[in-house]
Amino acid sequence: MNVAVLGGGIMGNGIAQIAATAGDDAVVRDIDDAALERARSTIETSLGRFVKKARLTVDEAEATLGRIRFTTDLEAALTDADVVIEAIPEVLDLKRSVWQTVGELAPEHALLGTNTSQLSITSIAVSLGRQAPRLVGMHFFNPPVMMRLCEVIAGTETTPEQVDRACEFGRHVGKEVVVCRKDSPGFITSRAYAILRLECIRMLEEGVASAEDIDTALKLGFNFPMGPLELGDMNGLDTFLHAVTGLAEAHGDRFRPTVGLRNMVAANRLGRKSGAGFFNYDEDGRKT
Numbered sequence: 001m002n003v004a005v006l007g008g009g010i011m012g013n014g015i016a017q018i019a020a021t022a023g024d025d026a027v028v029r030d031i032d033d034a035a036l037e038r039a040r041s042t043i044e045t046s047l048g049r050f051v052k053k054a055r056l057t058v059d060e061a062e063a064t065l066g067r068i069r070f071t072t073d074l075e076a077a078l079t080d081a082d083v084v085i086e087a088i089p090e091v092l093d094l095k096r097s098v099w100q101t102v103g104e105l106a107p108e109h110a111l112l113g114t115n116t117s118q119l120s121i122t123s124i125a126v127s128l129g130r131q132a133p134r135l136v137g138m139h140f141f142n143p144p145v146m147m148r149l150c151e152v153i154a155g156t157e158t159t160p161e162q163v164d165r166a167c168e169f170g171r172h173v174g175k176e177v178v179v180c181r182k183d184s185p186g187f188i189t190s191r192a193y194a195i196l197r198l199e200c201i202r203m204l205e206e207g208v209a210s211a212e213d214i215d216t217a218l219k220l221g222f223n224f225p226m227g228p229l230e231l232g233d234m235n236g237l238d239t240f241l242h243a244v245t246g247l248a249e250a251h252g253d254r255f256r257p258t259v260g261l262r263n264m265v266a267a268n269r270l271g272r273k274s275g276a277g278f279f280n281y282d283e284d285g286r287k288t
């Protein structure tokens with residue numbers, strides 16, 4: 001199977017890696033050469049970790065990397081695609097403009113999936129015109145190589161056949177699949193988790209407890225593998241701000257971003273990727 005991944009950032013490179021690990025040929029398309037370079041080195045490092053843990057042999061890791069191409073040429077990326085997964089920034093207009101072009105260039109049989117974490121699939125699909133029923137939400141989690149879930153979302157017009165194909169693809173790349181039958185912003189996961197993280201941010205801003213203690217409380221109190229603040233840093237606070245802004249529009253004020261969150265993003269404290277967020281990180285992304 002040929003899998004085209006649009007966007008080679010945090011999610012795109014991981015999605016390409018899980019597809020290549022499942023034996024697919026993957027191509028990562030980004031508009032930025034530096035992002036492609038980072039994507040390649042992130043995948044290389046990640047495959048190295050799998051080798052260290054004896055979950056892949058050196059030969060398998062090399063073959064997996066060999067199945068991934070990197071390009072800025074959208075047309076070349078889409079020519080033979082059987083599956084297209086878009087993982088570009090969480091901005092509706094940007095996604096719409098990319099999907100409009102993809103609809104013109106992708107083969108007719110290709111499964112079209114968006115990795116949006118909370119935008120309405122239906123409102124992205126509008127840009128595909130009469131091909132709107134082909135678009136399905138395929139929400140992978142960060143990091144895609146480790147996280148076991150793929151949340152499949154049906155847009156209002158998505159055909160049951162595309163939903164089934166998306167589920168099949170999710171299982172093919174080794175994930176458990178859940179289906180969000182109604183296209184409701186935030187789906188199942190992002191909607192529930194956004195409220196939890198926002199409440200943690202509010203507690204931090206109110207001075208109720210330190211970031212460290214809020215995370216420790218949730219980790220040990222509820223058996224979460226990671227605290228909501230540290231996970232926010234890992235996912236990118238700009239992405240979270242986009243997400244809650246959209247959720248507030250859809251579901252009301254309970255999702256309204258705090259002033260502190262807006263300020264952090266304005267100050268480029270985006271989390272691990274910028275070296276600082278709720279916590280500070282060294283050059284290798286380790287919490288300091």
Ligand SMILES: NC(=O)c1ccc[n+]([C@@H]2O[C@H](COP(=O)([O-])OP(=O)(O)OC[C@H]3O[C@@H](n4cnc5c(N)ncnc54)[C@H](O)[C@@H]3O)[C@@H](O)[C@H]2O)c1
Binds near residue numbers: 012030032116
């Ligand atoms: N970060 C997370 O934890 C997470 C989890 C699940 C889903 N998502 C969703 O995945 C998507 C991508 O998020 P991310 O965190 O990987 O973002 P990111 O900012 O790390 O990466 C986005 C990449 O897209 C590239 N890009 C921008 N415009 C493009 C275009 N027109 N064509 C191709 N590439 C383009 C950018 O150069 C960048 O490399 C978003 O919709 C986000 O909501 C993110």
